[in-house]
Amino acid sequence: MIAIGSDHGGYELKEAIKGYLDSEKIPYRDYGTYSTEAVDYSDIGVVVAKAVASGECDLGIVICGTGIGISIAANKVPGIRAALCTDTYMARMAREHNNANVLALGGRVLGIGLALDIVKTFMETPFSHEARHQRRIDKINAIEEEYKE
Template sequence: MKIAMGADHAGYRLKDELKPFIESLGHEVVDYGCNCADSVDYPDYALKVCEEVVSGGADKGILICGTGIGMTIAANKVPGIRCALVNDLFSAKATREHNDSNVLSLGERVVGPGVAQEIVKIWLETEFSNGERHLGRIGKVKALEDKYAIHP
């Protein structure tokens, strides 16, 4: 699987720690930055990763900032993205099974590297349950996206 990753200045260290771990699981990682502690704007990196996911250039995306909140908000503005902020193992599994999330958001200041690795592993390995009720709910989310989309 091809995984697009992005982080801001408050998340790049965790991103850099997770990359070799994800590759050790057999996945390809494409790093969209940032790669330093200089202040940057998280929406710029969320957009790069999310555009790669919705275009099909990457199978899934992982975003990291200080709390994960800003990245999640920015990512979910991109039509076709279902980004979940995850801080625990149960939610990592549930968001894949029930919501078919295609982008994972983590907070470097919230979860340590060990827990982050476990979250990522579960999230990458869990399949969408594809049940009728879950498909229906995702369809309703898509309908909301379509209803409020601004078309030029």
């Protein structure tokens, strides 16, 4: 199950991604927003991130105008590794090397065709599980634990 959400700046891209997910019969939950009326990206980013961190959804996709703000918000949720990707190479490396579990996109900076290629790459790429990559993820997790309240 994919968790997906956007602010108003990412709404149109979110709808295009949902169309792709529907065509591929990939289940998802839409956490909003449901129009182009202004909302705060942080509210949507955290809801999607919580769905992934809790295990309710396997992966997440968050979209705002640039993808920056919503990725920052999502990364505040423990257990989330949100990666802002602007091309398919970044999407592949985010999954393969960083075991990213949330993809962040910029609705105002990416064309729909490229964005869909990024989504496909992100979802199809597994984490490599090589020792060097796992060691680095373990260090990220330790940093997160150190700064938990």
